[in-house]
Amino acid sequence: MANKVEVKELLDAGVHFGHLTRRWNPNMAPYIYMERNGIHIINLYKSAAKMQEAGEALKKIAASGRKILFVATKKQAKEIVTEQAERANMPYITERWPGGMLTNFITIRKAVKKMASIDRMKKDGTFNTLSKKERLQVDRLRAKLEKNLGSIADMSRLPAALFIVDITREHIAVKEAQKLNIPIFAMVDTNSDPREVDYVIPSNDDASKSISKVVSYVADSIIEGLSERKNTKDSDKEDDSNEGKETKTRAPKAKKSKEDVEVPSKDPQDVKAMEESKEDVKLESKKETLAKASKDNQEEE
Template sequence: MARISFDDLLSIGAHFGHVVRKWNPNFQPYVLMEKNGVHIINLEETLKNLEKALHFITDVISRNGEILFVGTKKQAKDIIQQEADRCGMFYVVERWLGGTLTNFSTIKKSIKRLQLLEKEGSSIYENLTKKELQMLNRERIKLSDQHRGIKDMRRLPDAVVIVDAFFESIAIKEANLLEIPVIAIVDSNTDPRKIDYPIPANDDSIRTIQLIISTLTDAVIEARTKDDVVEDIKLDSQQSDSKEDKSEIKEEQLSEETKIETAAEELEINIEEIDSPPEKTAKKKLVKVKTTLGTDSEEKKTRGNKDSLKKPAVIEEKEN
């Protein structure tokens, strides 16, 4: 996870607060001192709170959460849009529309209207006059500017990151009503008790905004890459387990086949006789018995004929 040092914050003027007469008494825990009528922010507290915010963002992303970046003031617009696009999250850089969170169902209808107007070849443009086409074009441009950073947002975000909590007080109120955690850069003119993860710093400095928001964005990207690596490892392990299971099954089948073959060889079992029914085997035995008897009788007959032929010859010799 990216780390910011004390010197990094000091070099960009993150420690300068507002003039004393504009301060909020609840900001006292983050004030280091007063110098030339300006409050000096304790940068040690800034680093400590930033670390908490980074851990919270990592936890949100690990649960497949979504984050909404908000920065409608001039110094923050470009930074918010650039960093939100870099990490693939939603953003609001134009005027905050009341009910963006608390009346999200109406915002979704407006987004659907924008998607219909942006769809090429839509039937809504058929048979319209030139004036009506111009009106629809103006409506499309207006909705596109209002919802360009949230037109793909299908549900409420899991966290909101805000630049200048004092300037974006309406967005913070809506998030508090819906119990959506808020991470915000808080200056000395703001009550930090309304923020879940306040980051005390100079919210008017472009370089301070850039450094803090880019650090939060880096945390989002790192958390996402870690999740992707973990998913890849799980898939690889599942595939290897399935391969091992298949090889074990094959080995078991082969071992069973070899056992059957060896048993058949030891017992000298004739597979054909085992498969044939008992009636056929009995008939085969009878045929064998008959054939043996037949051969014995034939042998006896042939012997008798030989004896009968020999006897007359002996008698004739005696008579002579």
């Protein structure tokens, strides 16, 4: 189970501050607690409940071994999202959202492969055969690709979910995810429409402290799911190895020796009859030898 969210911690981080009342989205009304000095205040009890719900869902996705893409291109969220996404070993976009990132994923993968091919050129020496101008152009292309797509180099297929900071700013990412039915987890402020998101976390998406609090909780939930996956894999390996040892150490069936073979018991009458027959045979053989000896003596005389 994901860690429990403390309302006091959210209050200290300033998660409850919304936008100006004149810039609000009426669909956020269920998550607004009150209005103060022309600013909407978000209900932190609902925020805490929604954070836990989102954390549980993200934990299950991470435990299944699929990727969650973090998206945050606003200045105050870039460094925080980069740090937390790397901690959770997940891909992220903190520069400009490349159009068709999800809907035209094959082309994006080609650009990532181009980056890998440039690296191979540098290793095998092909890069040094180019002219100075060409080498400069290739270096610039490599730097541009690294800046925009370096963080998703290991993402070989579409992500299982998106975590977005400020859906109003990242509306293109939201539209692409909706088109492909990819679930969206997002920090939603009072000026955004929560209907566009599958898992809403009503919160202040402008303050760095608020962003850090929510994103770190999300990263912790993902890490928990990954550790569960690792533990289950390790236990499965142990079970397999134990089964293998049992089959190897299983003793073969012992063969019965001649001494162990049971000889059926003989009947006493049969034994007596056999002994008598043996005596008769001996007497007959003696008689024959005596008769032969007497015959030989007569012939000699």
